[in-house]
Amino acid sequence: MIVLRIRGQFSREERVVIEYVGRLKGEVYRERVKSLLVEYDKEFVPPLSVRAGGDVLRYCESLLKDRFILAVKGDDVVGFLSFRHGYASELLERYSPSNYVTMVIVERGYRRRGIATAMYSELLHNLPKKLRLPYVTVRTWSTNYASVKLLEKLGFRRVAVVEDERGRGIHTLYYGIELRRSHREKPKTRVESLKMRRVQ
Ligand SMILES: CC(C)(COP(=O)(O)OP(=O)(O)OC[C@H]1O[C@@H](n2cnc3c(N)ncnc32)[C@H](O)[C@@H]1OP(=O)(O)O)[C@@H](O)C(=O)NCCC(=O)NCCS
Numbered sequence: 001m002i003v004l005r006i007r008g009q010f011s012r013e014e015r016v017v018i019e020y021v022g023r024l025k026g027e028v029y030r031e032r033v034k035s036l037l038v039e040y041d042k043e044f045v046p047p048l049s050v051r052a053g054g055d056v057l058r059y060c061e062s063l064l065k066d067r068f069i070l071a072v073k074g075d076d077v078v079g080f081l082s083f084r085h086g087y088a089s090e091l092l093e094r095y096s097p098s099n100y101v102t103m104v105i106v107e108r109g110y111r112r113r114g115i116a117t118a119m120y121s122e123l124l125h126n127l128p129k130k131l132r133l134p135y136v137t138v139r140t141w142s143t144n145y146a147s148v149k150l151l152e153k154l155g156f157r158r159v160a161v162v163e164d165e166r167g168r169g170i171h172t173l174y175y176g177i178e179l180r181r182s183h184r185e186k187p188k189t190r191v192e193s194l195k196m197r198r199v200q
Contacts, residue, residue, distance in 0.1 A: 002122055004071075006113040016073045016110070018118045020127055024068050032077040033068070034060045036105045045141050045166050066102050067131075069119045071110075079106035081119040085131055091160045095176035098135035099123060104147075111146075120154050124179060134179055142171040151175045 001019045008014035024030045034057065041048045041056045052059035063082055071079035087100030106115045124136060138156070140147040156175035165172040
């Protein structure tokens with residue numbers, strides 16, 4: 001769990017809790033994720049609704065099978081990151097199997113406060129042990145500057161490009177990061193830390 005203290009409306013300090021929650025069971029969180037997808041549908045290229053035959057809720061049903069990291073302020077979800085565990089594909093061959101990010105959205109009023117960075121940090125360093133893998137992967141598109149900047153700042157490498165896949169001049173970009181053992185498992189004691197160094 002990561003607790004972010006950010007400046008909210010009227011410069012009031014707000015507390016945002018970022019936490020891996022697994023598959024979404026509670027109706028409240030599921031509805032909130034749906035509403036974020038509906039609200040920001042058109043920010044995606046192509047829009048999420050277009051990817052699901054015109055119905056963003058259909059897209060949502062399939063996304064809800066994934067695992068989630070939520071950014072929660074009070075009772076409200078202000079952002080989420082979803083991912084698939086054990087993902088493998090030809091394009092990401094060298095980075096397979098991975099934890100593959102299927103969606104990241106931060107509510108507009110909360111952007112540029114480090115929420116996406118913190119959600120990625122939870123994914124890269126704080127997952128339950130049984131879900132940790134050496135690779136994390138994700139795809140985005142070439143005109144999504146915010147996403148490209150974010151991934152490169154986090155240390156992701158561009159692994160593959162599918163040119164013009166999303167329209168003329170709009171390429172699909174695949175990114176991956178390899179996590180060192182020391183990144184995946186933070187040593188708790190000096191003895192564990194020494195053992196870990198030896199097996200690297
Ligand atoms: C992309 C997105 C998730 C980023 O969320 P965020 O919480 O604002 O990101 P962070 O605050 O952690 O930003 C970290 C860094 O990413 C880069 N970044 C983020 N947004 C940016 C923007 N609009 N323009 C340029 N760089 C940006 C910056 O380097 C930033 O660091 P800085 O603020 O210190 O300069 C958010 O803009 C969003 O929800 N966009 C719409 C949905 C989307 O495109 N999702 C990704 C699909 S692959």
